[in-house]
Amino acid sequence: MKPAQRPAAVRVFQTALVALPDLDVFTPEDPHGDAYFEEGRLFGAYVGGQLVGTADSLASWLAVPGGRRVPHTAVTAVGVLPTHTRRGLLTALMRAQLDDAVARGDVVASLRASETMIYERFGYGLATQAGSAVVTKARARWRPTAPPGGPVRLVDPVESWDLLARIHEALPAHQPGAMGRPATWWNQKLLRTRKRGGLTYVVVHGEEGAEDGFARYYPDLSVDWRDEGRRTIVVNDLVAGTPAARAGLLRHLLGLDLVDRVAIDDRPLDDPLPAALTDHRAVQFREIEDETWLRLLDVPAALAARTYRGPGRVVVEVVDDLVPANSGVYEVSQDGAARLAAASAPAADLRVDVAGLGAVYLGGTRWWQLAAAGRVEARDPAALATADALFATASLPYCGTRF
Numbered sequence: 001m002k003p004a005q006r007p008a009a010v011r012v013f014q015t016a017l018v019a020l021p022d023l024d025v026f027t028p029e030d031p032h033g034d035a036y037f038e039e040g041r042l043f044g045a046y047v048g049g050q051l052v053g054t055a056d057s058l059a060s061w062l063a064v065p066g067g068r069r070v071p072h073t074a075v076t077a078v079g080v081l082p083t084h085t086r087r088g089l090l091t092a093l094m095r096a097q098l099d100d101a102v103a104r105g106d107v108v109a110s111l112r113a114s115e116t117m118i119y120e121r122f123g124y125g126l127a128t129q130a131g132s133a134v135v136t137k138a139r140a141r142w143r144p145t146a147p148p149g150g151p152v153r154l155v156d157p158v159e160s161w162d163l164l165a166r167i168h169e170a171l172p173a174h175q176p177g178a179m180g181r182p183a184t185w186w187n188q189k190l191l192r193t194r195k196r197g198g199l200t201y202v203v204v205h206g207e208e209g210a211e212d213g214f215a216r217y218y219p220d221l222s223v224d225w226r227d228e229g230r231r232t233i234v235v236n237d238l239v240a241g242t243p244a245a246r247a248g249l250l251r252h253l254l255g256l257d258l259v260d261r262v263a264i265d266d267r268p269l270d271d272p273l274p275a276a277l278t279d280h281r282a283v284q285f286r287e288i289e290d291e292t293w294l295r296l297l298d299v300p301a302a303l304a305a306r307t308y309r310g311p312g313r314v315v316v317e318v319v320d321d322l323v324p325a326n327s328g329v330y331e332v333s334q335d336g337a338a339r340l341a342a343a344s345a346p347a348a349d350l351r352v353d354v355a356g357l358g359a360v361y362l363g364g365t366r367w368w369q370l371a372a373a374g375r376v377e378a379r380d381p382a383a384l385a386t387a388d389a390l391f392a393t394a395s396l397p398y399c400g401t402r403f
């Protein structure tokens with residue numbers, strides 16, 4: 001799609017979504033230069049010359065278990081005008097986008113789904129979940145043994161943008177499911193921050209020149225700020241590369257005067273914060289939702305990129321109707337994963353479609369769960385436990401980046 005049509009694409013997406021908090025900030029009148037869109041990634045569906053559907057994506061990386069970062073198409077802005085739904089336009093857009101991503105050599109694609117019924121048919125599986133950790137400040141006391149964290153300092157939310165991007169890109173490879181944030185992502189968020197005016201705050205952790213984490217937060221003004229007892233800040237981005245950074249940033253946030261509640265968006269469900277407080281019910285997880293829907297574009301490359309933990313080996317047959325090159329038999333063990341030649345492949349222990357494999361790939365969904373749901377065929381039930389041990393990760397995978 002040509003750059004000149006970007007404003008029309010934004011309008012189509014906004015109309016398709018009806019309403020989405022934050023989306024109204026990005027109006028069609030905003031500049032639509034390459035700062036916000038990546039050339040060659042926006043697809044349009046046309047009927048009688050009119051643009052009626054869109055699908056866009058960002059060039060990114062995804063951190064897989066073991067820490068490698070694989071090339072990643074981050075799918076976004078998918079929408080079809082309500083006057084043109086259920087006639088195959090999304091299917092055509094997804095097909096074109098999938099072919100394009102495979103041709104680019106990307107190993108995985110992921111997205112956030114507005115509704116759960118849409119994307120499995122295109123090979124996406126639910127791989128991670130996240131929730132908002134809402135902390136009641138009056139109940140939040142740190143255990144004496146909780147890490148103290150290092151120094152934090154407030155920085156200008158607009159001027160600090162390059163620093164935040166550098167901190168994020170330098171994150172150590174400890175979080176399976178994390179994704180790269182390209183410049184277009186940062187530019188869109190910066191636009192929103194500017195429009196929100198002075199009420200966004202950014203705090204960074206670490207000595208100058210050695211920063212290793214940051215938090216962005218703003219007051220929730222949907223409740224009257226004079227209403228003592230209900231003052232809430234929303235932390236919409238918490239990035240910590242080390243335990244010290246986590247501790248330092250959280251201590252800053254939970255220590256803010258005036259504030260009654262701290263709502264930290266997009267936390268993994270095994271977040272250690274409750275365990276670091278004397279009263280773990282000071283933290284309530286709310287709005288637990290699907291986070292990453294993952295599509296393996298190149299199954300051999302994806303299986304080879306991650307590491308495996310448990311003993312034993314499994315032979316898995318993968319079925320991918322949309323990208324037939326992925327269909328095949330793979331052997332997975334602690335030594336790695338490889339496709340077996342069809343002629344010599346033994347009968348598979350497990351059989352799964354590519355959406356199911358996307359769900360279990362990061363370790364957030366378990367093989368036994370899918371088998372119990374009838375989505376994995378297990379010739380040998382013992383293979384499920386072997387597969388779960390192999391695919392397990394130390395902590396739950398999560399992404400923490402909205403796009």
Ligand SMILES: CC(C)(COP(=O)(O)OP(=O)(O)OC[C@H]1O[C@@H](n2cnc3c(N)ncnc32)[C@H](O)[C@@H]1OP(=O)(O)O)[C@@H](O)C(=O)NCCC(=O)NCCS
Pocket residue numbers: 016017077078079080081084085086087088089090091092112113114115117118
């Ligand atoms: C979701 C959306 C993009 C679907 O577009 P579409 O052009 O109607 O989809 P298609 O006609 O290609 O549908 C393909 C199949 O998916 C099904 N499907 C599509 N959207 C669905 C939904 N929301 N719920 C359940 N099934 C859905 C269709 O019934 C069809 O099934 P079939 O092949 O068995 O007949 C469109 O409804 C839309 O823009 N919705 C609002 C915005 C939105 O939710 N965007 C997604 C952002 S992540």
